[in-house]
Amino acid sequence: MGKTNVLSKIRTFNGVNRPIYVLAGLAFLISVATLAKFNYITPLRFSDRFCNYHGSFDGDNYIIGSQMRKTIETAIFKIHQEMDDLKALEANSSSAPSSVSSASGSMFRHVAFLADVLSLVQSVHMDLPSFEERFVADHPLKQQNGDPGEHFMREEIKKYIKIKPNRLGKQNFMGANGTFTSIGHACFAMKKDLEEYMDYDVGEICNDDWRLAQKLMVHGCDPLPRRRCFSRGPQLYHKPFPINESLWKLPDNRNVRWGQYKCKNFACLASNTTARKGFFKCTDCFNLTHHESPRWLNRGEIDPETNQTADFSIAEVLEIKPGEIRIGLDFSIGTGTFAARMREQNVTIVSATINLGAPFNEMIALRGLVPLYLTVNQRLPFFDSTLDMIHTTRFLDGWIDLILLDFVLYDWDRVLRPGGLLWIDGFFCLKEDLSDYMEAFKALRYRRHKWVVVPKKDKDDKEVFFSAVLEKPPRPFR
Numbered sequence: 001m002g003k004t005n006v007l008s009k010i011r012t013f014n015g016v017n018r019p020i021y022v023l024a025g026l027a028f029l030i031s032v033a034t035l036a037k038f039n040y041i042t043p044l045r046f047s048d049r050f051c052n053y054h055g056s057f058d059g060d061n062y063i064i065g066s067q068m069r070k071t072i073e074t075a076i077f078k079i080h081q082e083m084d085d086l087k088a089l090e091a092n093s094s095s096a097p098s099s100v101s102s103a104s105g106s107m108f109r110h111v112a113f114l115a116d117v118l119s120l121v122q123s124v125h126m127d128l129p130s131f132e133e134r135f136v137a138d139h140p141l142k143q144q145n146g147d148p149g150e151h152f153m154r155e156e157i158k159k160y161i162k163i164k165p166n167r168l169g170k171q172n173f174m175g176a177n178g179t180f181t182s183i184g185h186a187c188f189a190m191k192k193d194l195e196e197y198m199d200y201d202v203g204e205i206c207n208d209d210w211r212l213a214q215k216l217m218v219h220g221c222d223p224l225p226r227r228r229c230f231s232r233g234p235q236l237y238h239k240p241f242p243i244n245e246s247l248w249k250l251p252d253n254r255n256v257r258w259g260q261y262k263c264k265n266f267a268c269l270a271s272n273t274t275a276r277k278g279f280f281k282c283t284d285c286f287n288l289t290h291h292e293s294p295r296w297l298n299r300g301e302i303d304p305e306t307n308q309t310a311d312f313s314i315a316e317v318l319e320i321k322p323g324e325i326r327i328g329l330d331f332s333i334g335t336g337t338f339a340a341r342m343r344e345q346n347v348t349i350v351s352a353t354i355n356l357g358a359p360f361n362e363m364i365a366l367r368g369l370v371p372l373y374l375t376v377n378q379r380l381p382f383f384d385s386t387l388d389m390i391h392t393t394r395f396l397d398g399w400i401d402l403i404l405l406d407f408v409l410y411d412w413d414r415v416l417r418p419g420g421l422l423w424i425d426g427f428f429c430l431k432e433d434l435s436d437y438m439e440a441f442k443a444l445r446y447r448r449h450k451w452v453v454v455p456k457k458d459k460d461d462k463e464v465f466f467s468a469v470l471e472k473p474p475r476p477f478r
Contacts, residue, residue, distance in 0.1 A: 072121055079118045086111050151188055156198045160225045184377070186220025194221060200229045208232055208259050214354060222377045233257055243368045247340045248288050251366035258359050269358060278358025281394045285335045286363060292337040303454040310426050310454050310465035314341050317423060317469055320449050321388075325421065328389030329372075329380070331396075331412075332425075336364035336371070338391060343369070349391070376400075376408060382415040390416060391423040398429025398437070398463070405440050413444055418474040422446060427466045428456050434464055446470035 090111075152158060165178040187194050197212050206229040216224060238254040240246055253265040263269045263277050269286035277283055284291040300311025318325055330338045331352045339349035352372040353360050364371035374380075376395075390412050396405070412422060422444075429437055434453065449469040456463040 075121055076118065079114050079121070083111055083114050083118070086114075152191060152195060152198075154195045154198045156200070156202070156228070157195065157225065160198075181225070182223060183225050184217075184221040184223060186222075187216070187225075190216055190219060190221050194225075198225065198227065200227060202228045203230075205230050205232060210258070210355065211260055217354070217375050217377070220377055222375050240366055240368065246366065246368040247343070248293060250286075250288060251363065255362075255366060257362065261358060263358070266363075269363075278360070279333050279356035282333050282335075282356075282358075282360075285333075285337070285360070286358070288335075288337075292335065295337055296341050306452075306454050308452045308454050310452060310467040312423075312425070312450060312467065312469065314345060317421070317450075318345060318347075320469060320471075321419070321421060324419065325388045328387050328391065329382070329415070331374075331390065331392045333360065333394045335360055336367050336369040338393070339364070339369045340367060347389075349389075376404070380411055380415050384414050385417045387415050387420060388417060389421045389423065391425060392427075393425035396424070396427055398433055402436060402440060405437070406443070409440060409444060413472060416472045418472055420472045421449075422468075422470045422472065424466065424468045424470070428463050429466070430462060431464055434466065437466070441468065441470070444470065444472075446472055 150158070152161075160181055161183065163178050163180055166172050166176075171177050183194075193212060193216055197209060197216060200206055206227060213224060216222070234255045234257040236254040238252045240251070240255070241249055250266050250270055253267060256265055261278075266286065269277050270288070272284075272287065277286070296311075296314045299313050299316070300309045302309045325347055327348045328342070328350075329352060330336075330349050332338065333353055333356060334351070336351045339351045342349045348370075350370045350372050351364050352374040353364070354373065354375055355361055361371040361373050372381075396408070400408075416422065424441065427437070447470065449471060451468045451470075452466070454465050455461055456465050
């Protein structure tokens, strides 16, 4: 009876399973050929795609490689299992009559065939770890003169720049096999200043070096590397005033944390007698009671020649989109007064500015508002189509290069949602340059709600003010 069962299994193998195994073998060979092509060609093109994806991994390729690994492991297990079954079947049939000798020979041939396929699959499987490691090793910075950290002498910079592979040795939840910390490209050209900035004792208080840090940022070393030291705090910290007081009350002098400004306290910053206290366009920005409190409440002074004003009130701008303006960005130089006035209208505004000779960011925070320490060099840290409004004043003026203005405006367009408002507030430039700047704003093809040009009276009639409130169009998919 046992011999009959063995013969029955052999006949079944020859009649039914044989075509299946042949097809399976061919499928494995095709898979191996495809994987080999993928394994050798992909790394050659990887660095280009890496740059296009802003420094992250080519996630699709990594997922494909991971799936292939699992598939090959499953295939290896099944082939081993089938070979063991066939060997056991052959052993059981070794005492069978000579009539089954041909079937036994055929079985040996199939075992040999599966063994050949198995060796090919296993060879590719052994190569997969090095393929995955290349997702870290082929970072573009690794291809330029070795490790970029070797460009610097400070150990902290080397440690910061070094690519950090995931400790678990596999892809993390962000779709990357490691962490690639970034610094601005100009940091390499400002080696001396950057090494001074990174010269500190780990775990101790950082130096009072905001001037050095801002110099690096303004000159393109942006973003700065992180540091492992504690930021300086005020010597006599006092909790901030409640939100119903802080918006329009000068902060407590005990919260002063700086030491490299001419004014050493907030009273000095707010004083009308202090000659030099920061950016010349904003020397009165710390005077909350007289200079700042009237701003954006009413329309500004009307020019008698044009019967227009370059200053719009918040109320008339919000009336353009009643109830739709909820969150936005103020990209200006100031102490957060625009955000304070918008907060009174239940609109949340983030104020992006730098400290041009005065503690603008500290002042904004102590007023209970959100400062964003950001230069014009940097891409906005917001996702696409998320903001309801962008407002700018005292910043984008006739000093800015037209190509740079293009990049800035297109980045603002990126983060504005369809129907969002771009409020250009008092942009001024030379009359002779006005048409060039106007073309930059027109290129956005926004709907014009307000668009005015008035002369700037304090510059011998050579400059003009331009203000506009523009609405981003839907731009549906094509």
